[in-house]
Amino acid sequence: MVVPDAALPARVRIHEVGPRDGLQNEKATVPTEVKAEFVRRLADAGLTTVEATSFVHPKWVPQLADAEELYPRVAGLPVALPVLVPNERGLDRALALGADRVAVFASASESFARANLNRTMDEALAMFEPVVTRAKAAGVHVRGYLSMCFGDPWEGEVPVPQVVHVCRALLDMGCDELSLGDTIGVGTPGHVSALLTALAEAGVPVSALGVHFHDTYGQALANTLTALRHGVTTVDSSAGGLGGCPYAESATGNLATEDLVWMLRGLGIDTGVDLGRLIATSVWMAGQLGRPSPSRTVRALSHQES
């Protein structure tokens, strides 16, 4: 039953991350043509933004080492096709192929910056400045991913003011939009409210914010609903719930696009997505990967083998 809620937005833009975030940790190599077909099918299902690949060094993400081969195969599709660029070298590769939307990947956690880059958070942020500056100079749209926006209650949490600080820094650098990531999935609705309230008070326009929740603790949709109440209209998700989870073969990390669409459709919120086509795409991709989709909605509405 479709029952709209006046406190929620009328339309949500889904930022589909399946081909990049969903596949990047796959061990078995997915053929470039399968990836291209995946992107095409997602566009055909009505998704308007499909993050296509990453121009990271192949040594770090071997699965996406074919970015140069993949991007030209999908570049003509009538959808936005952002690509991840970790640094200037990645930006050069993306620009050489004519990419007009890129994303950089920052973190809101000091310990993450220390552990991964042996830098302070501000030093890590400074690394992105030339990437963002050059991308903007080239007329390219820049998304800033911000991981670890919520934290881990067993090992510590990320203070809200710190996340606000990094958001401001990325916007001041020139980022057009930000994606607030709950990378380990521990966030709960009150925390989401607190962060979005603090960002609004700091003058960050909600139109520049997307949310990227993981379902590791089952909280992704409750958190998304909370974000929508704060006026967020960009939500990241992954078709079929693709995306590495260290715990169980078909357990999910990323919020499944189908589960998101199910909720939004019930709320009368327009996404432009044809759920049937999307599920067919995820079932097809599950077949390519040789295991069932972890999306609950895909499981409920498909007859895929489990």
Next chain:
Amino acid sequence: MVVPDAALPARVRIHEVGPRDGLQNEKATVPTEVKAEFVRRLADAGLTTVEATSFVHPKWVPQLADAEELYPRVAGLPVALPVLVPNERGLDRALALGADRVAVFASASESFARANLNRTMDEALAMFEPVVTRAKAAGVHVRGYLSMCFGDPWEGEVPVPQVVHVCRALLDMGCDELSLGDTIGVGTPGHVSALLTALAEAGVPVSALGVHFHDTYGQALANTLTALRHGVTTVDSSAGGLGGCPYAESATGNLATEDLVWMLRGLGIDTGVDLGRLIATSVWMAGQLGRPSPSRTVRALSHQES
């Protein structure tokens, strides 16, 4: 991070259904002593209401055929131990053992009554009247389960006024509380709001209402959050997410108690539950059943084999 939300209740009572709803469809017989230990461990983890078993005819639910053996083993625990009684015969059996809380199982869907009982919905409701009347006369607390409160968008949906009608009928019969079930898990937050608003307008006190969401489409926690905003303070869930799902071996039907507790804890909502003990209980029970828990929080925080 604990961030309370002033629009939500300060305390929630979890109605734990694992031993009854969670186990009833298990094919392999679970020994009575394992069931008793499960109930004991749940009580020890801080749950205050544990639905212990069902006095249904053994032919229909062979797994719970040991209700007479089980109930006396747990009856002394300092928690509420409701039992399901499908009819007067079941009530007799429960009363003979001294049960002081029973539950009847009605449906809000006309087609369900037709298919299962070959009766109209009102005829089906009339069947419960003597059960409820006699239970109340015996001083027993009666919960009325109401299944199919939301419906299935592929095959039809259950109109809100019809659900309100059945709720009123069950309360007029003498039920002390109702549990609004989304048996097939298709409901979304706007629909939950619409139903709870209509029930309030019909004079049904929210204190008499519990919610029972299934995670078949991943909507259970978003729906629960919505119900809390309407003042609902009783939430049904199943430890470890136990409960039959026809789709995949470890996919969930029932909302997992751990995923619920994770959300409530983050919102500063008191449940009395010790999450660590609860997870240990679900991991132990998963070992008894020979498969991993489908609860995402259990997977994230335990090192169980998958």
